[in-house]
Amino acid sequence: MDYRFTFQKHILIVGKTEEERHKTLAQILENNNLELIRFPKSMKSLSDYLNIVQAKKLFSPFYEAKRKYNDNQIFDFHIDWIAENNSLFVFEEFQNVDDKFSLEIMRIVINNLEANHRSGTKIIMTLEDETGLINRLGEIVNETEYKTKTQVVESNLQIIAL
Template sequence: MNDNAIDFRKHLLICGKTEEERKKQLNDILDSCPLEIFRFPKAMISLNEYLTFVQSEGLYSPFYETKGKYNLNQIFDFHLDWITENNCLFVFEEFDKADHKFSSEIFRIMINTLEKARKSAVKIIGSFEDESELIRNLNEAVNETPYKTQSEVVKSNLQIIYL
């Protein structure tokens, strides 16, 4: 696959073959990526782990002050605004090993955000052995628009690379 085929304005899925081949393809893509990259821990499987990483990396912008620490619900709200205002790439390797509700929810949020923001929004690249369950879940979960069905929203915001 040549680098010209990668569209960094969309979310990317790398699917098929072995974990090692997916990792090699991912690294090749990241070498040519013009965006700031945040690699999430490979073993991450839940929303709490995701939010802990978001907090540790400062991937949120509080819109009010508090006299202590923000809780994970507050960080999640701040993070939702942050992903709309930042143009970078989140990397999730072997994301099909995460809880399916969690991985589907992260992709749903990111696809809905990208559909609204178009140019400036966080993108995701994820590697999956099999993406079929994720795609099925997204086709039922993303927001329709006045001009696109749920399936069309998924297709227009997601590039799948089959190895």
């Protein structure tokens, strides 16, 4: 299998064992020319995610506050940052993450890519099985004038089944 990707879609690596998924991910990342941001496998929730976003400065406030920003502000700034930057987010074993958070981050990146086909930030996820995630995403992403919700999901995800 050729692991040279143009990263025009988000990538889900599914099936087999965690070790096989990790090996496939490593082969894909060898040929990556995007800024790589790996999220720890220990991340389980939106709160964990925001702590990492804040620590790695993956957000750009559009106004300066004399106090710290709250989680909602950081998340809003981060969503804008995703649309404006050219990065590759890597989430391994994403089935271990809270469902509500996993759906929200996937919804955001899929809607962003659909609205801006040249969006620079992409994601790669490894999962045991994508079926539940794909079905739930098909219910929450934004429909377009020309695509149903299911078509939006399918056109923005590349699934590598091992």
